[in-house]
Amino acid sequence: MNRKYRKIAGILAIVLAVTSGLVGVTAAAAGETSDGAGALEYGSMEPDQSSFQIGYTVSAGDTLYQICKDYNVSLTSLMRVNNLKKTVIYPGQRLTIPTATVSPYGMVLSRGEASRDEIRLLSKLIHAEARGESFEGKVAVGAVILNRLASPDFPKSIKEVILESNGRVYQFSPVQDGSINLEPDQESVEAALQALMGHDPTDGALFFYNPSVAKDQWIRTLPVITKIGNHVFATKI
Structure with missing residues (x-):
């Protein structure tokens, strides 16, 4: 660090x-x-x-x-x-x-209010999505969730953003495959707190994906902001 x-x-x-x-x-x-x-x-x-x-x-x-x-x-x-x-x-x-x-009972930080349950859920998503990534890469995944809260195109709570689906497919693959239920390590919790405290290595990204495994072709058409570790971070067109 x-x-x-x-x-x-x-x-x-x-x-x-x-x-x-x-x-x-x-x-x-x-x-x-x-x-x-x-x-x-x-x-x-x-x-x-x-x-x-x-x-x-x-x-x-x-x-x-x-x-x-x-x-x-x-x-x-x-x-x-x-x-x-x-x-x-x-x-x-x-x-x-x-x-x-x-x-x-929770925190009120620069990125808004978060309950203990929301901090834990965000930590679990970071752990599931960014195991093996750097600490900055983990913070970046958390920042994307919080950036979506500020966008009119996404739900207005951490839980709703993470669990959002179109009825068939969830926005985040760990929710789809169940890996979000893995116990987060301490670094993932710390990364979630960093994101809540306002740190955003992505500079406002709303999407991220691993180009070596992503099957969705649409996401590859989005404007890329930065690449951190194995993840590409992008915004909407």
Whole structure:
């Protein structure tokens, strides 16, 4: 994973724990970064609480603006929570990352609201469609689902997008062949959360396919945006 992914790996790990119904997760359980990025610590969370806090220790080279970008928070909220009067920060300084949008019941992130069941379903589709692909390739598959939510041509919920069919054929082959029922691995869950947090390696794609196995000739006529791993990502004509 690149620096951006490693910097937010702790958030993904603890949200994974929350969406799995776990509480009292520690930094050791969630995993600390090892590339020089600031260390993360997590407070425990009771089932009836609506949020938790993440403690961040500033490392050399960190800026307040980059921390905001990495953790998808506004500069105003980060400064307010930490009672900062200026944007200068120092190595070793302790910051609190506001994460009030995460709860045991789901998430509200930059790509909209997602329940625990929806996060799990998205993770399962990513796992079924992108096993063996890079982490970026997995995020890209999740991004396509979320891009469809913003399009007037597709249903308006994650579940409906994933399970959409014309009465005979489903939009996604794992739903058709049952492989969507496989248990998703942690990387697929993290990829789903990345997509929900707004990361889109496809730059707005609405379709993807593997050209070596795709039998649908129509999909090959769509304008290609990019290729990531074995998947081609395309948009509508």
